[in-house]
Amino acid sequence: MTDPVHLDALEAEARGEIERADSIQELREARARYLGRRGSISTRLRSIGQLDPEQRAAAGQAVNAAKQRVELWVQKRQTELEGESQSRSLSERRLDATLPPPRRARGALHPVTRVERDMAEFFSSLGFEIEDGPEVETEYNNFDALNIPADHPSRDLQDTFFVAGGHVLRTHTSPVQIRAMTGREPPFRFIAPGRVYRCDSDGTHSPLFHQIEGFYVDENVTMADLKGVLYAFARHIFGEVELRFRAHYFPFTEPSAEIDFRWGERWLEWGGCGMIHPRVLENCGIDSARYRGFAFGMGIDRVAMDRYGVPSISLLFDGDVRVLEQIR
Numbered sequence: 001m002t003d004p005v006h007l008d009a010l011e012a013e014a015r016g017e018i019e020r021a022d023s024i025q026e027l028r029e030a031r032a033r034y035l036g037r038r039g040s041i042s043t044r045l046r047s048i049g050q051l052d053p054e055q056r057a058a059a060g061q062a063v064n065a066a067k068q069r070v071e072l073w074v075q076k077r078q079t080e081l082e083g084e085s086q087s088r089s090l091s092e093r094r095l096d097a098t099l100p101p102p103r104r105a106r107g108a109l110h111p112v113t114r115v116e117r118d119m120a121e122f123f124s125s126l127g128f129e130i131e132d133g134p135e136v137e138t139e140y141n142n143f144d145a146l147n148i149p150a151d152h153p154s155r156d157l158q159d160t161f162f163v164a165g166g167h168v169l170r171t172h173t174s175p176v177q178i179r180a181m182t183g184r185e186p187p188f189r190f191i192a193p194g195r196v197y198r199c200d201s202d203g204t205h206s207p208l209f210h211q212i213e214g215f216y217v218d219e220n221v222t223m224a225d226l227k228g229v230l231y232a233f234a235r236h237i238f239g240e241v242e243l244r245f246r247a248h249y250f251p252f253t254e255p256s257a258e259i260d261f262r263w264g265e266r267w268l269e270w271g272g273c274g275m276i277h278p279r280v281l282e283n284c285g286i287d288s289a290r291y292r293g294f295a296f297g298m299g300i301d302r303v304a305m306d307r308y309g310v311p312s313i314s315l316l317f318d319g320d321v322r323v324l325e326q327i328r
């Protein structure tokens with residue numbers, strides 16, 4: 001039973017299986033077949049007790065030596081297999097530094113922002129500075145200081161979003177005139193682009209929209225200066241374009257006009273303008289006997305709609321990425 005020939009054959013068989021094992025799992029199974037509790041070498045070792053006492057020592061040594069060698073082959077194969085699996089996973093994870101990086105979705109400026117910046121650049125080139133004001137404005141700056149009396153229809157609940165504490169969401173950018181002119185000595189010229197709010201909503205009106213205010217105060221400013229600046233502005237924005245000044249009324253300008261631009265067969269309303277009312281100048285501490293100024297307030301959104309072919313104003317502000325991607 002413990003004859004060396006059979007033991008040698010068993011050991012050779014074990015070695016072959018161990019060396020052929022292709023995975024840690026197969027190796028474990030092979031080991032169990034020989035060295036496990038019921039493994040053939042372990043069984044041999046247990047059966048030594050049944051031998052004649054004088055044979056036991058030699059047989060025990062032989063089987064133990066075989067067992068140790070098999071254990072060594074298992075360890076050797078295990079080290080090999082672990083090395084292989086490590087280098088395999090390394091090569092699978094290898095980076096190819098020459099591949100282009102994954103494409104990232106790129107953001108873009110909103111069409112209104114682009115038009116607004118284009119307009120601001122134009123006026124900067126004429127020496128206008130940019131002035132800013134809050135969207136939550138005092139009723140005083142939005143109305144009273146602009147010579148809009150308390151019973152004026154534009155203060156109506158239907159147009160104005162009132163905020164607690166004598167504040168409103170500014171209904172136009174004109175209150176920035178008050179902020180910029182108060183405490184300043186002319187001459188000066190400013191533009192003030194920004195968001196304005198009115199309780200109004202249909203295909204061409206949105207409760208939030210954008211205006212750009214412009215005003216210029218000096219000793220000899222005239223309506224002709226105003227028209228000259230607005231024509232140059234319109235040509236910058238639209239190229240060759242026809243403008244139409246319609247006599248109008250604003251409490252804060254006198255005289256006043258509305259400005260339309262021609263779009264194909266149609267005239268589109270673009271904004272309002274006029275010579276700053278002396279009372280507005282006085283409200284800001286400016287000597288209206290010495291100084292006069294012009295002011296205008298133009299819509300920005302309609303220009304963006306034209307330029308990017310956006311059919312409805314709400315599409316500009318719904319924040320639908322599918323729309324914004326098309327007008328990138």
Ligand code: PHE
Nearest residue numbers: 172174272273274295296297
């Ligand atoms: N604030 C006016 C509006 O929103 C436009 C305007 C601005 C008119 C400046 C005259 C002068 O309709």
